[in-house]
Amino acid sequence: MTVSTQRFIDPTPPRVALTGGRVLDPASGLDAPRDLFLAEGSVVAMLPQGQQPDGFTADQTIALSGQCVAPGLVDLCARLREPGFEYRATLESEMQAAVAGGVTRLVCPPDTDPPLDEPGLVEMLKHRARGLAQAHVHPLGALTIGLAGEQLTEMAELTEAGCIGFSQSLQPLVDTQVLFRAMQYASTFDFPVWLYARDPWLGAAGVAHGGPLAGRLGLPAIPVANETIRLLTLFELVRITGVRLHLCRLSSAAGIDLLRKAKAEGLPVTADVSVHHLHLIDLDIGDYDSNLRVDPPFRSQRDRSAIRAALLDGTLDAICSDHSPVDDDAKQLPFGEAEPGVIGLELLLPLVLKWADEEKLSMREALARVTQRPSDIMARDAGRLRVGGQADLFVFDPHAAWVVTNDTLKSQGRNTPYLGRELEGRVLATVVEGRLVFQKESLAVSVM
Amino acid sequence: MPRSIQLNQKGQLHHLLSTEGLPRAIVMQILDRAKDFLVADGQGGFEVKSQPLLAGKSIFNIFFENSTRTRTTFEIAAKRLSADIVNLNVNASSTAKGESLLDTIDNLAAMQADMFVVRHSQSGAPYLIARHINQVAPQIHIMNAGDGRHAHPTQALLDMFTIRHFKGDFTQIRVAIVGDVLHSRVARSGIHALTTLGVPEIRVIAPKTLLPSGLAEMGVQTYTDLVKGLQDVDVIMMLRLQNERMRGALLPSPQEYFKHYGLTEDKLRHAHPKAIVMHPGPMNRGVEIDSAVADGGQSVILSQVTFGIAVRMAVMDLLNQSGP
Numbered sequence: 001m002t003v004s005t006q007r008f009i010d011p012t013p014p015r016v017a018l019t020g021g022r023v024l025d026p027a028s029g030l031d032a033p034r035d036l037f038l039a040e041g042s043v044v045a046m047l048p049q050g051q052q053p054d055g056f057t058a059d060q061t062i063a064l065s066g067q068c069v070a071p072g073l074v075d076l077c078a079r080l081r082e083p084g085f086e087y088r089a090t091l092e093s094e095m096q097a098a099v100a101g102g103v104t105r106l107v108c109p110p111d112t113d114p115p116l117d118e119p120g121l122v123e124m125l126k127h128r129a130r131g132l133a134q135a136h137v138h139p140l141g142a143l144t145i146g147l148a149g150e151q152l153t154e155m156a157e158l159t160e161a162g163c164i165g166f167s168q169s170l171q172p173l174v175d176t177q178v179l180f181r182a183m184q185y186a187s188t189f190d191f192p193v194w195l196y197a198r199d200p201w202l203g204a205a206g207v208a209h210g211g212p213l214a215g216r217l218g219l220p221a222i223p224v225a226n227e228t229i230r231l232l233t234l235f236e237l238v239r240i241t242g243v244r245l246h247l248c249r250l251s252s253a254a255g256i257d258l259l260r261k262a263k264a265e266g267l268p269v270t271a272d273v274s275v276h277h278l279h280l281i282d283l284d285i286g287d288y289d290s291n292l293r294v295d296p297p298f299r300s301q302r303d304r305s306a307i308r309a310a311l312l313d314g315t316l317d318a319i320c321s322d323h324s325p326v327d328d329d330a331k332q333l334p335f336g337e338a339e340p341g342v343i344g345l346e347l348l349l350p351l352v353l354k355w356a357d358e359e360k361l362s363m364r365e366a367l368a369r370v371t372q373r374p375s376d377i378m379a380r381d382a383g384r385l386r387v388g389g390q391a392d393l394f395v396f397d398p399h400a401a402w403v404v405t406n407d408t409l410k411s412q413g414r415n416t417p418y419l420g421r422e423l424e425g426r427v428l429a430t431v432v433e434g435r436l437v438f439q440k441e442s443l444a445v446s447v448m
Numbered sequence: 449m450p451r452s453i454q455l456n457q458k459g460q461l462h463h464l465l466s467t468e469g470l471p472r473a474i475v476m477q478i479l480d481r482a483k484d485f486l487v488a489d490g491q492g493g494f495e496v497k498s499q500p501l502l503a504g505k506s507i508f509n510i511f512f513e514n515s516t517r518t519r520t521t522f523e524i525a526a527k528r529l530s531a532d533i534v535n536l537n538v539n540a541s542s543t544a545k546g547e548s549l550l551d552t553i554d555n556l557a558a559m560q561a562d563m564f565v566v567r568h569s570q571s572g573a574p575y576l577i578a579r580h581i582n583q584v585a586p587q588i589h590i591m592n593a594g595d596g597r598h599a600h601p602t603q604a605l606l607d608m609f610t611i612r613h614f615k616g617d618f619t620q621i622r623v624a625i626v627g628d629v630l631h632s633r634v635a636r637s638g639i640h641a642l643t644t645l646g647v648p649e650i651r652v653i654a655p656k657t658l659l660p661s662g663l664a665e666m667g668v669q670t671y672t673d674l675v676k677g678l679q680d681v682d683v684i685m686m687l688r689l690q691n692e693r694m695r696g697a698l699l700p701s702p703q704e705y706f707k708h709y710g711l712t713e714d715k716l717r718h719a720h721p722k723a724i725v726m727h728p729g730p731m732n733r734g735v736e737i738d739s740a741v742a743d744g745g746q747s748v749i750l751s752q753v754t755f756g757i758a759v760r761m762a763v764m765d766l767l768n769q770s771g772p
Contacts, residue, residue, distance in 0.1 A: 210661055211661060211662060212661060212662025212665040212666075213662065214660070214661065214662070215660035215661045215662030215663065215665075215666070216468070216636070216662055216665070216666060217571055217572065217598055218571040218572075218595075218596050218597030218598030218599070218633060218636055218660075219571050219572070219596075219597075219598075220597075221660070221661065287453060287572070287575045287579075288571070288572030288575045288576065290576075329548060332548070332549075332550055332576070332580075333548075333549060333570075333576070334549070334568065334570030334571070334572050334573040334576055334595075334596075335570070335571065335572045335576075336570045336571060336572070336596070337570055
């Protein structure tokens, strides 16, 4: 079904009963059959099956037969491409993709055109997103004006407009003095900075991991030192400034080792990884598949193993989709000229479940990395299911297989190496603030 | 799955994109076929025979990166086979007008071509083109005439032809490749062809700034000292050093490069006395190679050029024989 905005005619969220589901809540450790009752946008009761809260009459009843119910996914990076790149994707298409993927809350980086460096732009984005009433959208503000790395943005104003942190996105801040000042200024107000670990020079012209594959295919290399050298700089600046640093998309075993030491030292640092880096490595580039062109690059098998281990031991905090829709014209190019990026919003759940399955990790444990943990990084009381909490959740069948095709994707982007491949784990319904914003046709919803 | 894009269902050569993954039997077939096109000229050299095997066929030279010399060798090969040849310098026309690579290919495919000879500055571009052509015009064969740093398969095949001609058995020789391996498609394609043909020892010799990662995985030994690397080798393949790389972050000056990596008669003496010296051209005399060596008795550089015509004819003939 398509989600229309007509729901808005009724300002009060409906009273919803979600019965017969298996409820997974990583934060509380719950994994048991429960019936959920939602009213006025909140969870009002969570009861063993068959019970009903006193005086609750449901406007909508979703009767499940053992399918899973979990807190809505919290995605630390999804590019919605507005403003500026509407030919790649629109807020409408990508917000639909988000809820179709079970994502109820997402962070969008400031690499739009113009970049999110003025409160007006952030307010407009928030306003447009609110109008669509799907997932909650949390923009990151640009750390410097135009992401140019010279002049600081009005971070306090941007925070008031709704930014949850500040980032250079993929534009490394070349001038270390400006980087230092930006981190110092952000720490004054305790604003977190979200940075990629990319040296602005080393391997800057590279397009693939600096390993045997790049050597063999004749692709300019991005060495691991591109990440590690920058990490050393960033950690030292955190020591000096005390700023809270969130590291975006770590990619290498050596980088993760540095992060582990920084955390052991007690630095206020968190980090995420793209879900694709849990599965893909440089060798998957094969014969120059430009859908494998990403920043940071897919690295070696050893790096992938280190990423997986670091998620298990908590060194890496969260998994994100790193959703980046790219139009065909920018992808149907020789590998080195193709625009980096893959889509991920609708692949996040199946790829997290695949990882959990391969690592023999419980679904509840796995979901923690895409719900509670990222929500903690955002300092939001979200990503959990509890009575009195916001009713942001989704229903999924972990074993339902589906083929990734043009027809099964809502995102305008088709840039994924999984196109044509079968994945397990299908989102059946998504609820944001108590409203059903997405549902599969197969899911029975009875309306009073 | 990777690389099989070069072969059709029956295992015949359908596109020539890389020497990597090219079956030994096909390499030998090309070398043997090339021999058919050569006749001794009575003065120790060879002439290339004309044979109208591709009469009525159209071959498009599509050069996204300019190279008069390489284009000419393909042109001559096509003419000796009586094919019609069309030369297109695409960088100067359509792409400047904003047309996309695949739009250009679609347009040219609609002009009833049988073969595309493609050169592009980006590694992997011929793969993109071949995948696309397989969808829209599967009867067209793609020949890679050099893509970025990746591959230059016809150069490698003519080099193999040259080595076989002068040395005979691939399994009894040591080969050294000297120079800018990092940026060289000739080196990569050469290494894959040499390993496919069973050469037991392949060395590359260069300063560390000109060596890519992953050479060990490709089955070669690296040397940074020219004299040590040349010790007892039977074949020396020199690489061209691009002008723009002679001064900068990779190398300080052509003079210093020549002093340490230029092939002189003195250095050559460390190789096997009957070693041959090869170069893909165009040479930078006094940078990577001394004139005395380039013009000396061990140089087979001009033979390479003649053999190159025959080898390209052989590839065109073979591609023409494979169905879609």
